[in-house]
Amino acid sequence: MWEYDPVLFSRLLTELTLTFHIIFATIGVGVPLMIAIAQWVGIRKNDEHYILLARRWTRGFVITVAVGVVTGTAIGLQLSLLWPNFMQLAGQVISLPLFMETFAFFFEAIFLGIYLYTWDRFENQKKHLLLLIPVAIGSSASAMFITMVNAFMNTPQGFELKDGVITNIEPLAAMFNPATPTKVAHVLTTAYMTSAFILASIAAWHLLRGNRHIYHKKALHLTVKTAFIFSVASALVGDLSGKFLAEYQPEKLAAAEWHFETSTHAPLVMFGTLDENNDVKNAIKIPYALSILAHNHPGAEVKGLNEFPKDEIPPLYIHYLFDLMVTIGVLLTIVSAIYWLGKQLKWKWIMSKPFLASLVAAGPLSMLAIELGWYFAEVGRQPWILRGYMKTAEAATSSGHVDTMLVAFSILYLILGIASVAVLINMFRKNPVEKELAERSLEQGGVS
């Protein structure tokens, strides 16, 4: 029989909103940096192609910002609407970064408004570029603050809980909890990486379709180069995140690796299946790699799942989420490295259709890795909402109607998703690069 369960529906609605918001949030964090890089290169090389690149990215960006803002407002309210018990408890300890985040938004919103409407107001382009710095700082800072909140949920500290009463609060200790450094660094680097790959996908798409305009080649070069740098950074920080887990959330790492018995010289298990006795089948095993990921030493001991109470172990399917994220990360690093190497060595085939196709796929794959990573991190924290203190089921609202709201928001996001894609496509189709270049009579670009 079907039964109304507010906890289940609250989870589904939170997942839905965050899954949707994170797409726009990631773009919101990464793209201002990319715009700034393009505009800066344009000014330095005195090349109008890059300036136009920055202009066109900005135009697309405002659409994604708008959706980011409305979905962000939704999740901000939903945290209290769906998890009132959690917010009441955690709010006493972790509201500081949440509060500071709104200032970061404020800062970003003000300067974005100014930046958008002052393209032709300044004689000196550099002054206009300066306006973008607060935008980039504001959006990265907001990601940092919200990630601190999420880090706190994973490794809460900075308070004492006795009989439901919270005492000895240290807001700074709560903000700078053990999960904060790796989490913030990984979220930021992957957001920059993903944004660069998405913009690279667009350039590669035009080249693949046979439009060999130098404008697209410059765009591809700039974006893939940037993406490569941030992919390497993401992988390095990802490795550090693994070490963090081994130390502070060993059950998450063990579940991600299907590592049941505590042992030394632990192998890394990629993919595969589990049988009824929890024996791993059909997997690729990389010897010692788990010990290295966890402690930087092939002989190190890694805690296994059997050491934890049965009802405090996260769902084991997060193994696939983790593997897919890492696989995508490694593949994309390789693809962008090949591009760079090919450029240096003047390989012709990096402009061939199959290779361009792989670059087109890079953007969507990278966004998929973001989603997988978040699902891994969040599902891997279950059954806890505040690890060690409050379970997800205790945190949810008791309100009726969560199911109706789930339906309403599904429809809303569906419409928003379709509409934003349609508007973006329409916007750039109506005003292709060639037309805009002709209008500005810049066919030649600049020097370089």
Place this chain on the structure above:
Amino acid sequence: MALEIIGISVLWLFLFGYVIVASIDFGAGFFSAYSDFAKKKHILHKIIQRYLSPVWEVTNVFLVFFFVGIVGFFPKTAYYYGTILLVPASIAIVLLAIRGSYYAFHTYGKTERNWYLLAYGLTGLFIPASLSIVLTISEGGFVEKSGETLTLLYKELFVSPLTWSIVLLSITSVLYISATFLTYYANEAGDMKARELLRKYALSWSGPTILSALLIIYQLRHHNPEHYNNMFNVAWMFVVSFVFFVITIYLLWKKKRYGWAFVSLVLQYAFAFYAYGISHYPYLLYPYLTIYDGFTNKTMAIALILAFIAGFLLLVPSLYLLLKLFLFNKKYVKGQL
């Protein structure tokens, strides 16, 4: 001063900021849509676009600031309001989402859809109406507490005359505030046709705002006598508020000093808004939650206030820059930039 009072004053200030900037935004959206259907688009459209374009995102942040801040300073509100507001707040979120995205799609994406324009204009009235429900609920009588469970009494809420008076005030205020501001703005732009039309709107919505405000006070007498009696302690603030109202109307009527007319309108609302807030003291949700038992701990409160001061020092110059470049820039306002 007690930390609780500082906290609620800061939040009330931002809520007031939101009421003013959002009213301008919502009303502008409504007038813009209305003028389109009434075939007066050419008169109003440009003026409204020029004002709204650079500032719409900033408007939204005021709201975010308020609801994040209130959970920070008063974590228990997350529990009380979070539990009961699921449906009304979700409706407001959906409306805000339609409105925000429409605005961006339309302005930057240059899409033209008539039904969407209609939705945009109407959300300008529905959003303030749905948000104002929270004020009604805070007056008490619409929430039932049995043991640990809280339920919102939808039927009582829906049939209460207090609800509808507050809704009425929110809608008329949106139109009045917005028309007065846009009159000033059109005047700065030297667009006399738009100015005359907007001035007419402003004058015709001024009366209804006062009437609905009186209606609310009358309802409160029966609904929440405690609050009603407290209002007399701050009666002078209501009187000052009314004086500013008269000044605004006088200036609009005489076609003089539109900027000052708007300043006086802001003061009118500020006095009334604070008088209302002060007389509501100490309740956040009558009679269950006061600012004292809902308050966060002292350490966090001080941290939040410090963060607020630091943030404020950052924001004031930035906001000044925004206003200087757009609102107070004659060339921009006139469409020469």
